Amino acid sequence: MVDILMPRLSDTMEEGVVSAWRKQVGDEVKAGDVLVEIETDKAVMEHEAYEDGVLAQIVVPDGGIAPIGAPIARLQTAGEPPAPARAETPAAAESPAPPSGPSILESARNQPDNSPSNGAVGPRSTGAGGRVLSSPLARRDARELGIDLTTIEGTGPGGRIIRADVARARDTSSAQQTAPATPAAAAPATSAAAALKETDELIPLTSIRKTIARRLTESMQTSPHFYVTKTVDAGPLSTLRAELNERLVAAGKAKVSVNDIIVRAAAVVLHDHPVVNSSFTDEGIVQHGRINIGIAVATETGLVVPVVRDADAKSLTRISAETRELAGKARDRKLGLDEMSGGTFTVSNLGMYGIDHFTAVINPPEAAILAVGAVRSEPGVRDGEVAVVQRMTMTLSSDHRVVDGAQAAEFVRDLAAVLEDPWLAVA
Template sequence: MSEIQMPRLSDTMEEGVISTWVKKVGDKVAAGDVLVEIETDKAVMEYEAYEDGFLVKQSVNEGDTVPIGAVIGVIADSPDAEVAESAPAAPAEPAAEEEKQEAAAEQPAPAAPAPAAEQSGESGGGEGPRPRTSPLARRLAKEYGLDITRIQGSGPKGRVVRADIEAAAKNGTAAQTTAPSTPAAPAEAAPAAQAPAFDDGRASEELKVSNVRKVIARRLTESKQQVPHFYLRRTIDAEALNAFRSQINEQLASTGAKISFNDLIVKACATTLKLHPAVNTSWVDDKLLQHHRVNVGVAVAVDAGLVVPVLHDTDKATLSEISTRTRELAGKARDGKLKPQEMSGGTFSVSNLGMFGVDSFSAVINPPEAAILAVGAMRQEAVVVDGEVAVRNRISLELSVDHRAVDGAVGAAFLKDLAEILEEPMRIIL
C-alpha cells in the first residue's frame, strides 16, 4: 500500500487543484496509467501512476485545492485492502485546520474583552502594536494586494483570519468592519448617491478565477515589484528577413514544414545569447547564475491566461526543429497537456503580439530569467534609404531587462547584435 502525494509539477507550483479523477476507487491501475488531472499554476497536467495496483482511496475531491506533498489518494495490492487510518486525507484548503490550531493555541484572557473599537495586537518592537494574524491570512492578503494592518479581525483576540481577508477582497476595500459588541444606534438613511458597491451601475458579476490566472497575477505582480526593469527599444528593417523566410519556405514546401517570423526571431535570440552570455543569466537570492544552456521560452496565449513552454538548447536546433517543436508545444499548451519539463528551465523568453496587429509593447520579465523580448507587428513605413524615401517592412523590438543581473550597456549591445542578425538573416543559420 502506498500513498499518492500531490506532486510538484512545475518549478513555481505551491499547490494544485484536483481537476478530474481519471481513475475511480476500486479501479485497477498499471504503472503509466493516468490517475488524475491536476491544475497547476501553469496548466492542467496528467499525473501518472508509478506502480501497479488498485486505487482504494481518493483523499480529496475534484475541485479541491491541495498543497504539495499532501496525500490525495492510496494505491494498494488488492481492491478490498483496508486503508490504515495513518494515511490522512489532505484538506482541500489548509486554512481551516491552520486557523483551528492557532485558535487552540490562544490562552483565554483573564481580563474583560477589549472594546470593539480597540484592535488587539502583538508586540512590534518600537513600531507599536500590529494586528494578530494567521500565516494563511498574511499570504492571502499579499495575494489580494491588501494592507492587512487595515483589516479588523473576527478571530480570537481580534486575530485576522482567512474569512476576514476574503471579505475585504470581495468588498473591494483594504479594511473590514465588524459588528460592535454593544448595540449600535440606528443609522440614518444613506443618500441615494451612496449606493452599495455591487449596485454601482456597471452590471458586474464575479467570475470564477482559475488557479492559473491567480498565479499569473501573483507572479507578474512580484516581477514588477521585485525586479528592477529597464527597457531598450529598436526598430529593424525587415526586408531581408521577409525575403529570407520566403526563400526558406519555398525550399521546405515539399516537406510540409513552414517557418514563421517568430521561429526566425527565436533562433536569432538564441544565436545572440551565445554571443552575449551575460544576458543568459539569472539573479536569484542575491546570487548571479550563469546559464551554460540556451533555453528560449515562447509565450503562448491560452484560455486560462499565458503559459511559456521552453525550447531547450535552442541554439543547437535547426529552424525546422524550432518550427515543429514550437507548434507542438503551443498545441499542448492550449490543450492543457504540457509536462513540467516542457515549462521549466527557461533562460530567456520571446513574447510576440505581432499577429494581433500590436505595433510595440513592454513585456514583463518571467523570473528568474534576466530578459524578455517583445516583438511587434511588421509594418510598411516610409523611411530614408541611401538618401531617398522608400517604403520598407519594419518590426519594432523591445527588450525588458533585469537591472540586477544585466547592465544597460550589456543589454544595448545584445539588442544591437540581435537587430543586425535579423537584418542579415543568413547569420541566423551560420
C-alpha cells in the same frame, strides 16, 4: 491504508485541482498506473500510483482543490484488511468550507508541509539488492534523459523517486537556487462581493491566473526593470521568410514564421552576450551554459511559456516545428514539466495582433525578455529616396541587477544587425 497526497508537479505550484480520476473506488491499482489527472498552475498532468492496492476512498472529487501535501485519496495496499465503507466527501475540498468544520484546504495548511518546497527531501529508500526505489514512469524518464537515479533524492512515499524528481534533476535552473524574495505587505483585503453591481460578474481565478499574478508581481517588485528599444529594417527578414517558405512548401514542409527567425537570431546573438543569458541569485550571477528560449503563448486560461531547449544548436526548421508543437500543447494544457522549466531567456511577440510596440515583464529568474512588435509598412528612405519600407520594433526588458545599460544596448544592437541580415541566423 496509504494516503495519496496532492503532488508538487511544478516549481511554482502551491495547490492543485483534481481534473479527472482515472481510477474509481474499488478499482485495482498497480504501481505505475495513472490514478488521476491534476490541473496545476501550468498544465494538466497525470499522477501515477506508487504502490499496488485497491482505491479505497476518493477524498477530493473531480473539480476539487487541495494544497500540496494534502490527502486526495486513500489506497488499501495488499494484505490489509478491508476498510469500512466510507463515503466520498466532495464538499471537503470546496472553498469556503461549510460552517460544520474546516475544509481540507484549511486542515492541510495547518499541518507541516512535507513537499519539496520547504527544502526538506525525504530519505532515499532502497529495495532488495540495494535497488533505488522509483516509480516506473520515473525510471523511464531517467533512461530517456540519461539521468542516474542514485543521484536523485526521492520525494514520493518512503523516499521513492517520482517523475517530478527526475524533471527537477534534468533542469538545475536557478529558479531552485534563488529563494523568493519576501513579498511586500499586502493591502487589506476587500470584499469583492461588496463591490459587485447587478451587472457585474465575478470570474474565479484559475490556477494559471493566480501564478501569473504572483510571479509577475514579484518580478516587478524585486527585479529593477529597464528597457532598451530599437526599430529595425524588417525588409530583409520578410524577404528571407518568403523565399524559405516558397521552397519549404514546394518540398511539402511546413512554413516558418517571423517569430521562428527571431528566436533563432536571439539564440545566435546570446552566444556573444552571456550576461543577458543569466539569472540573479543571492550567491551571485549565474551565467547559463545552455541557451533555452521561452516562447510566450497566450491560452484561454492565461499566459504560459514553453521552452525551446538549446535553440542555438537547432536549425530554423527544427525550432519552427518544436514551437508549433509546444504552442499546441500549451493551448491544450498538455505541456509536461520539462517543457515549461529551465528557460534562460524569453521572447514575447504580439506582432500577430498588430501591436507596434510594447514592454514585457521579465519572467523570473531570467534576466531579460524580448518584446517584439508587428512588421509594418511605413514611409522611409531607401538609397537616398523616399520609399515604403518595412519596420519592426523590439524592446529588451532587463534586470538591472544583472545587465547594465551598455550591455543591453550592445545585445539589442547586435540582434538588430542579424535581423537586418537574417542569413546570419540561418547559416
